[in-house]
Amino acid sequence: MMKSSVSKIFKTVKELDDFLNRFRPACVQLQDKDCAALSPGFEVCALLDQGEDDKKFYDGVVESISRKRHRRKGGEETCSCAFVVGWSEGPKASSTQQMGIEGICKLEPGSPLFDHALAYFVKMSSKQLDLVSNENQLPVQKG
Numbered sequence: 215m216m217k218s219s220v221s222k223i224f225k226t227v228k229e230l231d232d233f234l235n236r237f238r239p240a241c242v243q244l245q246d247k248d249c250a251a252l253s254p255g256f257e258v259c260a261l262l263d264q265g266e267d268d269k270k271f272y273d274g275v276v277e278s279i280s281r282k283r284h285r286r287k288g289g290e291e292t293c294s295c296a297f298v299v300g301w302s303e304g305p306k307a308s309s310t311q312q313m314g315i316e317g318i319c320k321l322e323p324g325s326p327l328f329d330h331a332l333a334y335f336v337k338m339s340s341k342q343l344d345l346v347s348n349e350n351q352l353p354v355q356k357g
Contacts, residue, residue, distance in 0.1 A: 272304030
């Protein structure tokens with residue numbers, strides 16, 4: 215990306231930081247055996263299914279859990295529990311929805327900069343912002 219392009223997108227390091235804060239590591243879908251790890255208050259990313267072509271994930275919090283006996287078939291465990299998720303964002307923000315574990319993902323801690331393309335973009339953008347800010351400064355006179 216050319217210097218002028220970056221300076222048009224990001225005028226300050228704070229704007230670049232705000233951009234980076236929109237990213238996070240990929241969430242991990244919970245498996246049936248992970249049920250016991252969930253408890254009320256657990257922050258999740260969950261599936262909001264609003265029809266065949268409208269399935270999106272939004273942040274939420276596990277509000278309550280109706281524990282049911284897990285089924286076992288051929289050594290496979292199947293969770294039958296019902297989870298009530300309170301939506302933190304999205305079109306259903308501030309409402310709740312009941313779902314099975316198959317629609318719930320665990321938020322992963324850490325930096326999104328494990329993605330090499332994003333890390334490179336941020337590095338190059340930071341360098342360009344340094345160049346732009348240095349160009350706008352008066353030269354320092356040495357005495």
